[in-house]
Amino acid sequence: MAASTTDMAASASAPVVHTDTSAKCFIVGAICYMVVAGMFALVIASKFVWPEFLGSVQYFTYGRMRPVHVNGVLFGWLLAADMGLAFFLVPRLCGVKLWSEKLGVATWFLWNVIILSAVVTLLGGYQKGLEYADLPTWVSVLVVIAWVMFGINIFGTIATRKYQQMYVSTWYIMGTILWTAFVYLTGNFATLLPGVTGVNQANLTWMYTHNAVGLIFTPIGLAIAYYFIPRSSNSPLYSHKLSMIGFWSLAFVYVWTGAHHMIHGPISQWLQTISIVFSVMLLIPVWAVVYNFIATMKGEWHQLSDNVSLKFLMSGTIFYLLTCFQGPMQSLRSVNAITSKTDWIPGHAHMAVLGAFSFFAMAGVYHVIPRVFKTSLHSDAVANWSFWLFLIGGLSMFTALWLGGFWQGLLWNNPSIPFIDTVVWLRPVWIVRLLSGVLVFSGMVLFLYNILATVVGAKRHAAAQA
Amino acid sequence: MLGKTDSNATWFIVAALGLFFIGGLLTTVAPPLLDKSWNTAFVNHDPSKGMTGELKPYTEQENRGYAIYIREGCKYCHTQQVRTLEADTVRSGWKGVKAPVSTPDEFVNDWRQTFGTKRTGPDLARVGGKYNKQWHKAHFNNPRDLVPGSIMPPFPWIANNPQELDDLVAYLQTRGRAKDWRPDGDYEK
Structure with a gap:
């Protein structure tokens, strides 16, 4: 009698066995695309130094390769990696298996079709012509279908959850799925409605482009950080209340700021002012989140030295703070008059997407891959090398572009200097950017090698045991 | 009210989309209606x-x-x-x-x-x-x-x-x- 009760208790509380097929596919695939997008980055950075490089082949001109780099990084690497990590952490936060691994794998197949179509169509000159929404409309339709499949799977998992209380990472992922749906439809489809032209179209594009970062990559990146910072450091989250303040202020504030991309431009002054006011208010969610992360690490900082995931997470947090401090400052009319349209802008954008959100995603990957393949990481030393290459390469790229861009802005504001002189003088900045890119790319290659070696090692290990 | 969203997904969805749509609609649909110069040729x-x-x-x-x-x-x-x-x-x-x-x-x-x-x-x-x-x-x-x-x-x-x-x-x-x-x-x- 006693024995059978114990058995029943054991089976009731038996840990759920996760198969994680969808998570594995998305994460490993995303890292491969990261390296491909990195190659495109090196080519286009080279073109700033040697404008003739691959210059006379129409498929490889700057105007066609840049969208491949941007979309490759955003959708091929970052969003795919984030989706893979969501497939890992949502079932664990809910205490159940993923709603459907089959649907997850099907989503992954569709995702590959999207990425490959994107490369071919963008190089072929079939770009839609709207930033971040460059993909031809039929590819955008596939993205919507894939997103709905992803959403059904995640919400299906949440609906069947065993733990009633939802952790902050779950909110952020649900928020991402809901907001992305409308943000993506606005940028890719509302912009094409009949009668939507000129400034109206630009305003809708900016609602999308800005919120692609603010309401897609920010919330899913924070979901990852909120999960892995306490997990990797084995310390409880500092404050639940602070995480609520951060989440709900983000939900309200972010969407108002799109027009700050056209400060001083041909768009209504009152709309510019609204976007500036809300841009400054962004400091609230950012500060709430960053304070929570830093306070969680209190007394645990020594763990940084031998935990590569934590290294990525905490430097990502610092980059997140910096990038979100820059954002409101750049929206102020006086600062914007200097920084807008200069090389400062790619410096800022790279710190957000590479420095903050890719660092969070890589931290998650380093944590998840050994666990889902039930093995240990191939090499901690290589992981450390990849971290330092990303950090040093990233920092020198951001710094070169900020300083160079600010200087460029000051030069532009002195109209007695011919424009072409400002191009010629920026060359050293672009050389540093290219060299930094080589460092970052080396980090990517080591990252890919380490993960693939871990996966292959796990397979060999399993085969040897069988 | 937001306290409920912790454990109730429906409440969560309503609140997350509600807050988003206030700014979303006021900054995308409203401006071209308010500023005619966006749609009137010079x-x-x-x-x-x-x-x-x-x-x-x-x-x-x-x-x-x-x-x-x-x-x-x-x-x-x-x-x-x-x-x-x-x-x-x-x-x-x-x-x-x-x-x-x-x-x-x-x-x-x-x-x-x-x-x-x-x-x-x-x-x-x-x-x-x-x-x-x-x-x-x-x-x-x-x-x-x-x-x-x-x-x-x-x-x-x-x-x-x-x-x-x-x-x-x-x-x-x-x-x-x-x-x-x-x-x-x-x-x-």
């Missing part, structure tokens, strides 16, 4: 009311050129907006005359907005009429022949394709022409 024939001129619809040829501009991703290096900055009006000016600031009513025929985010090459908002076709042909063939130090890629497949060259130049010549800003109609063709 026209003024009375010099006492400021700059004269008229925004004309694109011809078929100009539209083909417009499509080439989009296809080649020109907007990734060239912005098209004279901002409310003194330096912008001087830089986009020509032969000592400052260019007028860009206004929304000049863009209502643009089926793909080309305002741009990054200015690697000069702004093209007022490039229409500054250079003739011969200049553009030589420049597309090799920008460095005409502008030493330029980092613009060569576009020989456009320069050596008479149809595409004509179309693209026709489009470029429309840029900034809604406003008659140059003295004595001094525009190249």
Whole structure:
């Protein structure tokens, strides 16, 4: 009698066995695309130094390769990696298996079709012509279908959850799925409605482009950080209340700021002012989140030295703070008059997407891959090398572009200097950017090698045991 | 109220979308309804009311050129907006005359907005009429022949394709022409 009760208790509380097929596919695939997008980055950075490089082949001109780099990084690497990590952490936060691994794998197949179509169509000159929404409309339709499949799977998992209380990472992922749906439809489809032209179209594009970062990559990146910072450091989250303040202020504030991309431009002054006011208010969610992360690490900082995931997470947090401090400052009319349209802008954008959100995603990957393949990481030393290459390469790229861009802005504001002189003088900045890119790319290659070696090692290990 | 969203997914969805839609609708749907200049083409024939001129619809040829501009991703290096900055009006000016600031009513025929985010090459908002076709042909063939130090890629497949060259130049010549800003109609063709 006693024995059978114990058995029943054991089976009731038996840990759920996760198969994680969808998570594995998305994460490993995303890292491969990261390296491909990195190659495109090196080519286009080279073109700033040697404008003739691959210059006379129409498929490889700057105007066609840049969208491949941007979309490759955003959708091929970052969003795919984030989706893979969501497939890992949502079932664990809910205490159940993923709603459907089959649907997850099907989503992954569709995702590959999207990425490959994107490369071919963008190089072929079939770009839609709207930033971040460059993909031809039929590819955008596939993205919507894939997103709905992803959403059904995640919400299906949440609906069947065993733990009633939802952790902050779950909110952020649900928020991402809901907001992305409308943000993506606005940028890719509302912009094409009949009668939507000129400034109206630009305003809708900016609602999308800005919120692609603010309401897609920010919330899913924070979901990852909120999960892995306490997990990797084995310390409880500092404050639940602070995480609520951060989440709900983000939900309200972010969407108002799109027009700050056209400060001083041909768009209504009152709309510019609204976007500036809300841009400054962004400091609230950012500060709430960053304070929570830093306070969680209190007394645990020594763990940084031998935990590569934590290294990525905490430097990502610092980059997140910096990038979100820059954002409101750049929206102020006086600062914007200097920084807008200069090389400062790619410096800022790279710190957000590479420095903050890719660092969070890589931290998650380093944590998840050994666990889902039930093995240990191939090499901690290589992981450390990849971290330092990303950090040093990233920092020198951001710094070169900020300083160079600010200087460029000051030069532009002195109209007695011919424009072409400002191009010629920026060359050293672009050389540093290219060299930094080589460092970052080396980090990517080591990252890919380490993960693939871990996966292959796990397979060999399993085969040897069988 | 937000406390409930912790454990109730339906409450969560309502709150997350509700907060999002307030700003979402007020910043996307409302502005073109409030500011008519977003959808009304510029026209003024009375010099006492400021700059004269008229925004004309694109011809078929100009539209083909417009499509080439989009296809080649020109907007990734060239912005098209004279901002409310003194330096912008001087830089986009020509032969000592400052260019007028860009206004929304000049863009209502643009089926793909080309305002741009990054200015690697000069702004093209007022490039229409500054250079003739011969200049553009030589420049597309090799920008460095005409502008030493330029980092613009060569576009020989456009320069050596008479149809595409004509179309693209026709489009470029429309840029900034809604406003008659140059003295004595001094525009190249």
